[in-house]
Every structure is written in structure tokens, then in C-alpha cells.
Amino acid sequence: MTPPDITTExxxxxQLCDRQEQAARLFYSLYAGELSAVAARYxxxxxxxxxxxxxxxxxxxxxxxxxxxxxxxxxxxxxxxIVANEALMWLRKTGKxxxxxxxxxxxxxxxxxxxxxxxxxxxxVLQTFIEELPEGFRTVFNLxxxxxxxxxxxxxxxxxxxxTSASQLHRAKKALAVKIKNYINRHx
Amino acid sequence: xxxxxKHDLRTRLQKHEVPAPELSWNEIxxxxxxxxAPKRTTRRLFYFSAxxxxxxxxxxxxxxxxxxxxxxxxxxxxxVKTNKPRQQVxxxxxxxxxxxxxxxxxxxxxxFVGRKQKGTVQQHTDKGGRDILPALGTDETVISEADGTxxxxxxxxxxxxxxxxxxxVEKSAVNxxxxxxxxxxxxxxxxxxxxxxxxxxxxxxxxxxxxxxSVYASGSMSATGGGGNSxxxxxxxxxxxxxxxxxxxxxxxxKPMLEVPIKKVKHQQPLRLGMQVQWNITPQWGxxxxxxxxxxxxxxxxxxxESSVRQVQKLHFAxxxxxxxxxxxxxxxxxxxxxxxxRVAFPVGATLxxxxxxxxxxxxxxxxxxxxxxxxxxxxxxxxxxxxxxxKVGIYIQPGVVRQFNNHSGIETxxxxxxxxxxxxxxxxxxxxx
Numbered sequence: 001m002t003p004p005d006i007t008t009e010x011x012x013x014x015q016l017c018d019r020q021e022q023a024a025r026l027f028y029s030l031y032a033g034e035l036s037a038v039a040a041r042y043x044x045x046x047x048x049x050x051x052x053x054x055x056x057x058x059x060x061x062x063x064x065x066x067x068x069x070x071x072x073x074x075x076x077x078x079x080x081x082i083v084a085n086e087a088l089m090w091l092r093k094t095g096k097x098x099x100x101x102x103x104x105x106x107x108x109x110x111x112x113x114x115x116x117x118x119x120x121x122x123x124x125v126l127q128t129f130i131e132e133l134p135e136g137f138r139t140v141f142n143l144x145x146x147x148x149x150x151x152x153x154x155x156x157x158x159x160x161x162x163x164t165s166a167s168q169l170h171r172a173k174k175a176l177a178v179k180i181k182n183y184i185n186r187h188x
Numbered sequence: 189x190x191x192x193x194k195h196d197l198r199t200r201l202q203k204h205e206v207p208a209p210e211l212s213w214n215e216i217x218x219x220x221x222x223x224x225a226p227k228r229t230t231r232r233l234f235y236f237s238a239x240x241x242x243x244x245x246x247x248x249x250x251x252x253x254x255x256x257x258x259x260x261x262x263x264x265x266x267x268v269k270t271n272k273p274r275q276q277v278x279x280x281x282x283x284x285x286x287x288x289x290x291x292x293x294x295x296x297x298x299x300f301v302g303r304k305q306k307g308t309v310q311q312h313t314d315k316g317g318r319d320i321l322p323a324l325g326t327d328e329t330v331i332s333e334a335d336g337t338x339x340x341x342x343x344x345x346x347x348x349x350x351x352x353x354x355x356x357v358e359k360s361a362v363n364x365x366x367x368x369x370x371x372x373x374x375x376x377x378x379x380x381x382x383x384x385x386x387x388x389x390x391x392x393x394x395x396x397x398x399x400x401x402s403v404y405a406s407g408s409m410s411a412t413g414g415g416g417n418s419x420x421x422x423x424x425x426x427x428x429x430x431x432x433x434x435x436x437x438x439x440x441x442x443k444p445m446l447e448v449p450i451k452k453v454k455h456q457q458p459l460r461l462g463m464q465v466q467w468n469i470t471p472q473w474g475x476x477x478x479x480x481x482x483x484x485x486x487x488x489x490x491x492x493x494e495s496s497v498r499q500v501q502k503l504h505f506a507x508x509x510x511x512x513x514x515x516x517x518x519x520x521x522x523x524x525x526x527x528x529x530x531r532v533a534f535p536v537g538a539t540l541x542x543x544x545x546x547x548x549x550x551x552x553x554x555x556x557x558x559x560x561x562x563x564x565x566x567x568x569x570x571x572x573x574x575x576x577x578x579x580k581v582g583i584y585i586q587p588g589v590v591r592q593f594n595n596h597s598g599i600e601t602x603x604x605x606x607x608x609x610x611x612x613x614x615x616x617x618x619x620x621x622x
Binding site: 008010011012014015019020021023024025026028032033034035036037040041045049050053054057058061062069116118119123124126127130144145146 | 201
């Protein structure tokens with residue numbers, strides 16, 4: 001979907017404030033693909049994705065009055081946060097977040113030298129790899145990587161310790177690195 | 189760079205999309221309480237209505253234009269039908285139903301000043317039995333046909349006929365002409381002889397395209413005149429270019445050059461008041477229509493050597509515009525847009541006030557109603573800027589260009605003088621709904 005220009009975004013915000021169905025449908029047709037990608041990274045696809053997007057859309061419409069336009073792309077970014085929040089709420093509500101605490105096993109210690117070769121893998125594949133991660137891993141991974149939260153913030157948001165957050169991220173990263181490596185080996 | 193992978197991953201997936209699920213819009217609507225979008229049937233009805241209106245307007249325009257063309261063609265082929273002017277001018281005391289002044293000239297066919305009165309037309313006759321057409325600006329100017337072209341032709345043809353067969357000029361004619369100052373004298377037999385058959389034949393009409401010559405000779409100078417200044421210039425030039433006419437008129441005993449009245453037309457700037465409703469079909473496209481009122485005032489003066497006539501013409505139109513509006517920039521308090529469309533304006537009232545200072549008896553000041561039937565079509569395009577200091581109320585300025593089409597009514601207006609014009613709309617804007 002072609003990104004809308006400033007005029008469209010501002011008009012859209014105004015019409016969403018007026019609670020116009022037409023504007024809501026337009027908003028969804030413009031941003032649904034990218035917002036669904038955000039949601040899918042947290043909850044996967046299928047019915048879960050539908051539930052999250054449904055609730056996110058309701059939140060967008062009911063909370064649009066709190067949004068202040070700050071230039072091109074600000075509406076999408078704001079809506080992305082809404083989607084992420086709705087995804088977290090869905091995970092909490094369904095009890096699907098499981099945390100694996102970091103053990104003292106040496107092989108599970110963070111490997112700071114390891115880098116993810118993300119540029120060698122198509123975006124669609126990366127998206128699928130993230131969606132395949134266990135809920136706990138990918139939740140922290142998404143909050144840390146895409147929403148740019150610190151471990152301190154993530155710990156407070158999820159009600160876990162900072163260490164747990166760090167371990168989830170490490171495991172997620174390591175799991176992703178394995179998947180990427182396998183993919184590269186398969187397609188080399 | 190620390191955590192380069194994080195940056196790379198974000199960049200790679202920043203605009204990544206996945207198939208979006210279908211939402212339950214009814215549930216969203218119930219939970220958010222939004223305004224329901226027009227149902228498909230309503231929307232379809234709107235599009236159908238808009239298309240039908242556009243089609244009707246276009247059809248009406250085309251039909252009126254075609255009818256007018258057909259009418260003009262028929263007029264050029266009409267051999268007879270114009271014996272009335274001759275009869276009325278010659279009759280000594282003919283009862284008259286329609287007495288008034290003729291409006292317009294070129295292509296005029298439906299405009300007649302409707303001052304109806306019953307009475308008699310005083311015949312101006314000199315001692316030699318010649319018919320004298322009424323003086324400039326008098327109430328006695330008589331043309332029974334609403335078709336100015338035909339009447340003028342008749343009188344011109346009559347003049348030609350008389351000039352070629354006339355006896356030598358008598359002194360009495362000179363006396364009368366000098367008494368009536370600007371009154372042209374058309375010699376005749378004065379006995380009510382009907383010579384229509386030989387005066388208004390088809391051949392004469394076709395062979396003499398410069399029908400404007402008859403303007404000054406017909407005595408209809410009190411009319412506003414269809415061609416304005418240019419029309420008068422034509423007539424003036426033709427008097428010199430046609431030696432026969434020139435000689436004949438001079439032989440008639442009056443001064444042709446001095447007696448051509450000078451016509452000046454001054455159009456006031458049109459005033460338009462209106463109300464417009466705009467329906468935004470999409471965030472950028474909208475359809476606007478409404479109602480407008482146009483007031484056109486024109487002042488025409490005819491100045492002769494010893495008399496002058498001043499006419500003030502006031503026309504009132506009610507118009508219906510239909511425009512497409514495209515918003516190309518919009519913020520919360522500012523909007524710029526373009527619009528284009530058409531307007532049809534129907535005449536709802538017209539008056540013609542005539543004031544004469546001619547030194548002739550029976551000259552008075554009077555106001556008459558003009559009966560106009562033809563709509564005024566125009567195409568418009570504009571660029572507008574709207575400032576919304578409040579959420580629902582704002583002001584706007586909209587400069588634009590307008591192309592007015594000739595409605596062939598023969599009435600001189602600001603629109604006929606300036607078919608392509610510029611305008612500036614200033615207005616208040618209310619946004620309805622939530």
C-alpha cells in the first residue's frame with residue numbers, strides 16, 4: 001500500500017476524531033499490512049492476529065483524540081504502539097507468556113560476539129522466524145528490538161526481573177541466529 | 189556500531205507487511221459508536237443523482253443551443269412575415285396591443301419589452317405625405333415584431349426601395365426633419381399603400397447582409413441594441429461605404445453624420461450572493477452545489493445632437509452551480525483546494541428604466557419589465573484557501589476564472605461584454621456534523 005501523504009494523514013485523523021466509519025475503513029486499508037506485521041511478531045497469525053487487530057482498531061478509534069499529529073509517519077507509529085499494547089494484553093489474557101530463567105550453564109551465557117546476519121535473509125523469512133520463536137522470547141525480543149525499550153522498562157511492563165528480560169532476549173537472539181544460519185546454509 | 193544487528197533488523201522489517209485479517213466492522217461500530225457510512229444503496233443513489241443532474245444540465249444546454257441555431261437559420265429563410273411594421277407605421281390611427289421598445293439585435297428572437305398599452309400610434313407625416321419615424325427616445329417607437337433583425341431588414345429594404353423610386357425631395361420634408369432634430373425621415377406615399385410583397389422578398393434579405401444599417405433608420409434607438417458600440421460603428425461605417433444610401437439620405441434633407449446618436453454602454457461589476465453545500469465523497473474529492481443570486485446592472489446612453497436617452501437595465505438571476513472540489517492540502521486549521529464545474533442561472537427578474545431629455549412632447553421617464561426566458565450558462569474554475577480558526581467555522585477566499593456562454597437573448601450584459609472574466613469569492617464556512 002502506498003504510504004499516504006501529509007494531507008491524507010491529517011484529514012484522516014480529523015475524520016477519525018469525528019468517528020466516521022469511512023475514515024476507519026480507509027485507515028485500515030492504508031496501514032493494516034504493516035500493523036498486522038507488528039501484531040504477528042507478538043502473537044503469530046490466525047485467530048490471534050484477528051483478535052488483536054480487532055481490539056487494536058477499536059482502541060485506535062476510541063483513543064484517536066489523544067493523538068497529536070507530529071508529521072508524516074507519526075500516525076502509523078502511534079498506531080503501532082497501540083497494536084503492540086493490544087498484543088501484550090492478549091498474551092497476558094490468554095496466559096501464553098512463559099519465562100525461562102537464565103541458568104548458570106556456561107553454554108547458555110550470552111555470546112556478545114554473535115551477530116545476526118539479517119541482511120542475508122529476506123524480510124518475509126525474518127518475519128516468519130520471529131513469529132516461530134516461543135512467546136516469552138519473542139515478546140521481549142520485539143519490545144527490545146522493535147519498540148526500543150530497555151530491559152528495565154521491559155521488566156516493569158511484563159512484571160519480570162531485568163535478568164529474565166535479558167535472558168529472554170539472549171535466547172531469542174540465539175534461536176534466531178541458528179535459524180538464520182540454517183537458512184543461509186540451505187540457500188548458499 | 190553497538191548492536192548493529194538490531195538496527196539492521198528494524199530497518200529490514202520496518203515496512204514489512206503481512207496479509208491483514210478481515211475485521212468485524214459491525215462490532216467496531218457498536219463499540220465505538222461511529223457514524224454509519226452511507227449504505228451502498230444510498231451512495232449509489234447519490235452517484236446516480238449526480239450523474240443524472242449532470243446529464244440533464246448538459247442536455248438542456250445542448251438542446252437550447254440547437255434550438256437557437258435552428259431558429260436563426262429559419263429566420264434567414266423567412267420571405268414574408270414582416271408586413272406589420274409597415275402597416276403600423278403607415279396607419280394613421282392603428283390600435284396597438286404591444287407597444288414598446290425592442291431589445292437587442294443580433295440573433296434576438298425572444299426579448300420584447302412588455303409595456304403593454306392600448307391606444308393609438310401617432311403617425312408622423314409631413315406635408316408631402318411622407319412617413320416620419322418617431323424621434324429618438326420617444327414612446328412612439330413601434331416595432332411589433334420581436335425579431336429585431338427582421339424588422340430592421342424590412343425598414344432597410346423599404347428605404348432601398350424608396351430611394352430608388354422616389355420623386356425629388358420636397359422642401360416640406362426638410363422642414364419637418366429640422367423640426368424633429370434627430371428624427372430620420374423615410375419617404376413614402378402616406379396613403380397606407382401595402383407594398384410588402386415587393387419590399388420583403390427573400391432575395392433582398394439574402395443580398396443585403398449588412399442589416400445593421402437599419403438601426404439608425406428604424407427609429408429604434410431607444411433600444412439597448414444588440415451589438416453595443418461595435419454595432420453602432422458598423423452602422424456608421426456603412427453609411428459612408430454605401431454611396432446609394434448616403435446620397436439618398438442626404439437628398440432626404442438631413443445630416444446623416446451628425447444625427448447618428450452616440451451610444452455608450454457601461455456595465456457595473458456583477459454582484460453575486462450565494463450559498464453552497466459541499467459533500468465530501470472522499471477525504472480529497474467532494475461535490476458542491478447550491479444556490480446563487482446574480483445582479484447585473486448596465487447603463488446605456490444615446491446622445492444625439494438635441495436629445496439623449498439614458499437607460500438602466502437591471503437583471504436578476506438565480507443560479508445553480510455544480511462543481512467538483514479537490515482538496516490538495518489540508519491541516520487542522522488550513523485547507524487549499526481547487527474546484528471546477530458549471531453553473532446555470534435562470535432569469536428571475538429584469539427591468540429597464542428609460543429616461544429621456546429629448547425636446548419632444550410625450551417623452552417621459554418610465555420603467556418596464558423585461559421578459560427573459562433564456563438561462564445563462566457558464567463554466568467556472570477556481571483555487572481556494574480556507575482558514576479554520578475554529579473547528580467548525582472558518583473563512584475562505586476563492587479567486588477563479590469564469591467563462592460565460594452566449595445565451596443569444598440579445599441583451600447586453602456584463603457577461604456578453606466580458607465572456608471570460610475573473611472573480612473572487614469571499615465567504616464563511618460552516619462544517620456540519622460532529
